[in-house]
Amino acid sequence: MDGRLANRWRLTVNEKKFIETALASNLRIDGRNPLEYRKIIIKFGRQVAWEEDGSSEVHLGQTHVMGFVTGQLVQPYQDRQNEGMLLIFTEFSPMADPSFEPGHPGESAVELGRIVDRGLRDSRAVDTESLCVLSGKLVWAIRIDLHIVDNGGNLIDAANIAALAALLTFRRPECTLGGDDGQEVIVHPPEEREPLPLIVHHLPVAITFAFLGSEGKLVVDPTYSEEAVMAGRMIASVNANGDICAIQKAGGEGVPQSAIMHCLQLASMCAISITKKINSAVEAYSTERALRKIKRHPTVAGNVSVAGSDVKEQNKTVEQVGGSDLSRHHIERLKLVSEETCSRSNDNDGDIKSSEQGGTSRGESKAMNFLGGPSNWDPYLKGVDHDSLKANVASHGILTQHMEQKEREQNSPKMDTQKRTEDIKQATLATDTSGTALEMNEERTLKDAAKPKNKRRKRASSMNAS
């Protein structure tokens, strides 16, 4: 369409010259070193109990990619009767870049998909033989959907990390063979049997190198303006053991062999640090997930409505920011909410019991609620999510109201399975006197949790200002 050509973004000659000249003095336009990677933030999506997990969100600087992994039972290929399938679909969403057209994937989308595919399949990173359920009849087909949501440059690396993160957190339901002749496949839902993770032997990480200017200056992790200027590019998929899983250099300017060797060495070093980041993010997510699972067992035997309320799980975000600082916050928040849910669940019951009895049962309920902390934690955590913080502090008023109500309602079915405990006053008094009690008031706890983040931001910004 003629009109659309007018909308395409082109880099001006001035910008091109500026980027090249700055690079001559080893400066990049966003202030990085030529061999420095942008900040990587890996988040994991929400999980609903009856759906497999396996969704990830990766922010590489301004580039934003989402990965979703799903599994399905299908017939295997004729020539690979014992192996499962790995399918990668890439979507260059038109929201990422005004030049991306909807519909049929363009050549860069296909290239991205092929690079991720080769890195995972040819290097046997994902064990496909373990995906076989019934040889020749039924195997698992794992489908990875990569959605490019924001194009800030270097989509291949970001998409690769998203695919790896999603694969590591994906769980497939367990299947057993049953029936009369052992030929019938029974798929167990997650409530019955714990879903299984995929067997991933190693993580092939893609590192993109761009060659800019006439001398072929090398930069790692180009932004989209650098990509518009570059003369050639090379993508190396390397794993943390130093194995090269795939190299892609499709045309572009000729590069001497020494430069290629240099790139590969750099790639192994980058791969080690990125693999560490991915692994720590996945681990943090898995431990939270495990904590949530523990809570499920005592209540699953009880009310069906409780399972229903468990199922409404909210967003889980694990940020790769300061590391320990944030995890401490998370643990604090965990404690905060466990106390909160304890007191609120006690609030809901009107029954009056003797304080002694109340004490012991409260202790029990506290223990149970503490394990139940994380799942009830989620609607609350939503309120202090990055995004909603960005939205409005004033709207927190309504938000907290909604969430208080919601949590109260959530906790009331929970209480059905537990013994009727004591009075409101008694509960708050007793919990106040206990050593580990924190703020009981709901408003305060929500804002308290919100404050540290805000404070952190203010502190950071004041530090930058000073």
Place this chain on the structure above:
Amino acid sequence: MESERDDGRSPSQLRPLSCARNVLHRAHGSASWSQGDTKVLAAVYGPKAGTKKNENPEKACIEVIWKPKTGQIGKQEKEFEMILKRTLQSICILTLNPNTTTSIIVQVVNDDGALLVCAINAACAALIDAGIPLKHLAVAICCCLAEGGYVILDPTKLEEQKMRGFAYLVFPNSVVSVLPKGSSRVEGEPMEHGIITSVTHGVMSVEEYLKCLERGRAASTKLSDLLRRSLQSQLPSDSSKAV
């Protein structure tokens, strides 16, 4: 008759909402909207030069692209695109920029009931973020009819599947919650009580539908309040997005 919903909400209680603007860097306007577990990301590019072939070049054209979470684009996605397009066409001022196309791209991040409603709200917020001139905002809500004949709002996916029928309703954003006497009236009814879009699934009687409308309208004032407050206080902090 009050009944216990699965997650313990009352029949007229909405799930916790969160709305964030300006979440993407390349898009001219973007917003993410989540109601409970349903989360939708919307981005706006525009106005761009030229309209599509069959569109009227004397007006601005709106193009909606719906991206599902997984899977191919099928009939349902096309239907959502059409509904969204027509809804947004009625709130945008189309005569301002003739012969241009504004693209709205909707990406489903998670679907847990009331998906179209979430998408409409997200698209509205994204349009505001992009600075596209609008007549008024649109506030969408989903009302379900349960077996007992009572109306529940903002269902989850499970509830949607169990219900006898449900309706997606889109109301214009009212500026005041109580209409003053002299407010503009169209055929004896205040303008703010109009319905922009209504999509129903399932079977319901006329009275039940009207009951849904009532409940939906009441909830929409609350929702539009929240929307206005959250979108107003955002400072224009973004630098030029033209690149």
